Amino acid sequence: MENIMSHIAPNIVVACVDFRFQNEFLAHCNKQLGNKTFDYLTYPGASKAILDRKSRDAIFSAISTLVKIHQTEMVVILDHIDCGAYGGSVRFSNIKDEINFHKEKLTEAGELLTKEFPEIKVGLLIYNYRQNKLLTV
Numbered sequence: 001m002e003n004i005m006s007h008i009a010p011n012i013v014v015a016c017v018d019f020r021f022q023n024e025f026l027a028h029c030n031k032q033l034g035n036k037t038f039d040y041l042t043y044p045g046a047s048k049a050i051l052d053r054k055s056r057d058a059i060f061s062a063i064s065t066l067v068k069i070h071q072t073e074m075v076v077i078l079d080h081i082d083c084g085a086y087g088g089s090v091r092f093s094n095i096k097d098e099i100n101f102h103k104e105k106l107t108e109a110g111e112l113l114t115k116e117f118p119e120i121k122v123g124l125l126i127y128n129y130r131q132n133k134l135l136t137v
């Protein structure tokens with residue numbers, strides 16, 4: 001754990017709000033980010049909220065503030081399997097299609113982030129609760 005007084009969070013995680021997975025999201029992000037501190041923003045659908053014009057403005061405004069006060073180096077977007085904001089797993093014929101769909105959406109959202117914040121690295125993750133595993137895109 002880094003010194004809490006340093007008041008620096010080198011990462012921002014933008015995750016889905018889904019209450020079922022918050023503990024897992026935080027535990028996996030801690031591990032994935034090497035226990036470095038991160039600011040944590042939740043919006044329905046994560047990548048979907050970045051792709052949507054209205055919520056994107058709010059998210060980018062929050063990121064812009066955090067970059068200034070916490071010296072952000074990387075923004076991670078965390079989608080998950082069976083996301084209600086995207087219609088859930090039922091809309092896909094199999095898990096492979098569902099994962100590929102999220103890869104596409106995350107890539108699009110990541111490109112928008114890079115366009116707005118060219119100096120910030122972008123990380124793209126999918127949480128597959130069926131295997132309790134994070135997939136890196």
Ligand SMILES: [Zn+2]
Pocket residue numbers: 016017018044045046080082083084085
């Ligand atoms: Zn979700």
